[in-house]
Amino acid sequence: MAYWLTCDGVPALLSQLGASHEEFTHQQLDDLPNTPTTRYIRDVLVAAAVLPPRDDRLEALPRWADALLAHAPLPQRKFLTPFTHWYLLHRIRRAHRHRPLRASTQHQMRSRLRRALELLDWLDEHGISLGELTQPELETWLEEGPEKRREVRAFVVWARDRGLAGELVVPRAPVAAPSVFSTDEDQAEQLHRCLGDDALPLDVRTAGALTLLFGLQHTRLLELTVHDVIDDDTVVALNLNGHRLPLPPEVAQLVRALRDQRQKRWHLDQTASTTPWLFPGQEPARPLGTTYLYLKLRRHGIAPLASRNSARLALATDLPASVLADFTGTSISNSTRWTGYAKRDWLDYIASRVDP
Structure with a gap:
């Protein structure tokens, strides 16, 4: 303070x-x-309880959208204002009543609105109304631009369901398979440094070890608070979406040390923060930014993306999707894709579950 x-x-x-x-x-x-x-x-x-708590990332979206739409022609705003406030924002608020908005969701909402603006601009340039747009014309627009144009799908579905457009279809953008991996030797060397190199910052060692072993996404890591460290003096675990992730002893030692360090800092920062983040940012009430953590790991010789992909693939080789989702705190659809990448036959796992 x-x-x-x-x-x-x-x-x-x-x-x-x-x-x-x-x-x-x-x-x-x-x-x-x-x-x-x-x-x-x-x-x-x-x-200080002078103002009520709120999700600043969520509350910033309507102001950002209104500022963007203020520069759009009036006919476009007639479509995009209800699409933004009654569809995009309504769905986001409903889905995030009890959890903070992630930066990835914020970025996705912004991209969907921008793509809708781009499509309407293209229609105006070609003298085509939204109601007259045909499937071949829509496909032409999609093919002329980058892959991210497929995010216009939300707007097309909204317009079609309200009779503002014809029976148009926008294929979902395919999820690209991971292509960057670490070798086993690189993975082991980086993990050894995280566990044993006292010259590395403690947050780098902890985030690096959790990434290298469990393939945890940085957005998930940065949501952790000191209260998510479950410590009964014998076993240390992380609370990931209500599921316990037990930690090996050497990683548990790092997490304990980081928790104790952050608790001390939070006691000094309570005048400006109600959340004791495990990875706090420069501003006490906010965690580190994902980009900042990514660059910090790289600066200290940890390859975040390759390490995460390699760890996730190794886990997907040995775990079914439902267990992988619980184990890493990721979605079942994401875990299913990873088990598909691993191309494992789960007949032996099913047999072991039914065996007395």
């Missing part, structure tokens, strides 16, 4: 807010530039 009070802009902003005789609201801060100073003051007010 003392550090942030010395930063440029913090005292002035506090004075500005204090001089107002109005009740504090999130909207007051939303009207200010989105800077680290503004975010920190919001976090302090939330931690």
Whole structure:
């Protein structure tokens, strides 16, 4: 808290807010530039129960969408405003009532709206109305652009279901198979460094070991709090979506050390944070960014993507999809794809389950 009070802009902003005789609201801060100073003051007010908690990533989406649509022609806005607010945002809010919005979901929503704008721009250029768009014309537009144009599927389905477009079909974008892997020797060498090199930062060693052994996605790692470390003094496990992931002793030692370190830091940061992140960012109320963690691992000689892919493939060779999903905290569809990559015959596993 003392550090942030010395930063440029913090005292002035506090004075500005204090001089107002109005009740504090999130909207007051939303009207200010989105800077680290503004975010920190919001976090302090939330931690002090002056403002109610909210999902800032989710709440930022309507403002971003309105700013984008403000530059679109009026006829396009007549389609895209209800598509954005009554379809995209409504579905996201319903799915994230009890869990924070992930950056990947935020990016997907933004991409879907941008693709819809691109399609409507193309229709205007060619003098075609949305209701007159044919399947061959839609396929022409899809083939002329990058693969991400298939994300217009959400808009096409929405328009078709409301009678605004014909019986149009946009194929789902195929999920690319992983192509970057580490050799067994590289995997073992990187894991050895994570477990034994005290010169590496503790968060790098811990995140690296969990990636190399379990193929955990960074978005999942960065959702962990100190409370997700289950420690009964004999076995240490991680809570992943309600499932316990037991840790080998050397990895458990790293996780314990990181938890203890983060707990001490959080006790100092409680004035601005209500969540004791296991991988906190520079701003106390937020975890590290996924890109920052990715680059930090690479800077210290850990290959995040190749390591994760190799670990996930090794696990998929030995585990069925349902167990792999629980074990790594990933979705069943993602785990099913990985077991398909491993091309394992599960008859022996089924036999072992029914054997007395």
